[in-house]
Amino acid sequence: MFLIVPIVILIILIFSAIKILNEYERGVMFTLGRYTGTKGPGIILVIPFIQRMVKVDLRIIVLDVPTQDVISRDNVSVKVNAVVYFRIVDPSRAIIQVANPFEATSQLAQTTLRSVLGQHELDEMLSERDKLNLDIQRILDQATDAWGIKVSNVEIKHVDLDETMVRAIAKQAEAERTRRAKVIHAEGEHQAATMLVEAAKALGADPRAMQLRYLQTLADISAENSSTIVFPLPLDLISPLLQKGRSQD
Template sequence: MYLIIPVALVVLLLLSAIRILNEYERGVIFTLGRYTATRGPGLIIVIPIVQQMRKMDLRTIVLDVPTQDVISRDNVSVKVNAVVYFRIVDPASAVIQVANPFEATSQLAQTTLRSVLGQHELDEMLSQRDKLNVDIQQILDHATDAWGIKVANVEIKHVDLDETMIRAMAKQAEAERTRRAKIIHAEGEKQAAAMLVEAARALGADSRAMQLRYLQTLSDIANERTTTLVFPLPLDLIKPLLDRE
């Protein structure tokens, strides 16, 4: 009876010393408070009381950055949110260098998002989103390197504007379309005028060409369904006839 209790305690200690880590997990071992090793995956032994283990997950973490109020460089207030993909590559640093790696990465992502986007104008936020994603990712990756964290990707999900700004942008787009339409119309008028000038030069080079054009015009007028016909008679066309007399 007296032997059962000690044997049971020994068995419990041996069982508590056995740890099993999955393929995506690592165990950071501290011996009497000092870091000694990073172990796993598989079966590992942790000496009770003497050693402690912190288990870290090495899989990619998807962090949803809450919506942030950002004032762009051209003084436009927008609401922006993003998503960050990161993972722990150095479990020992993630345990020793930072108290809560996930919370630290989240707070750093929020401040970096506001800082980077605040240096750009609204048009750049809307049209150059890929470039902004890369800039934020590089800044985060550099800052979290000391924590043993690798930021793989950053994606800006939404850039929301208030109703007043949306209406202003719609008016600006409409004005831009009107401007382009007027420019295209003016270009067409310019090209048509140039072609008319060229045609006039060609007709003026030979009086016979002008006479043929005049006769063609008379033929077109004669085909019209009208009771009254007016025949214009330019003097330069009958001048050769007058000269013969």
């Protein structure tokens, strides 16, 4: 009877010493409080009361950055949120160098998001998201490298504006479309005028070309269903007659 209790305790200690780590897990080992290595995956033996193991997940973690109030360089207040993809690449540093790597990365992502976006104007936030994502990712990756964390990607999800700014941007876009329409119309008028001048020069180079154009115009008018027909008479056709009449006088 007295041997059963020690045997049961021994069995419990043996089973408590056996740890199984999955392929995506590592165990940071501490012996009498000192770091003695990283183990895993597979079966790990931990000596009770002497050793302690801290389990670390190496898979990519998706961190949702809460909505941040950002004031752009052109003094526009916006609300921005983002998502950060990172993973632990050095389990020992992630446990030894920082108390809570996930919370530390989240807080750093929030401050970096406000800092980077605050250096840009609203138009850049809306049109250059890829560049801003790379800037934020690069800064976060450099800052978390000492913690054994690799930030692989950052994506800005939403840039929310208040109703006043939405209406102002809509008016600006409408004015820009109107300006482009006027520019296109002016360019068309300029091209048409240039082509008309070139056509007039071509017709004026040879009087016979003007006569052919006159006959073509008469043909076009006669093809129309109209009770009134107007015959345009170019001065080039009658100028020889006028000159002949003056010479006879």
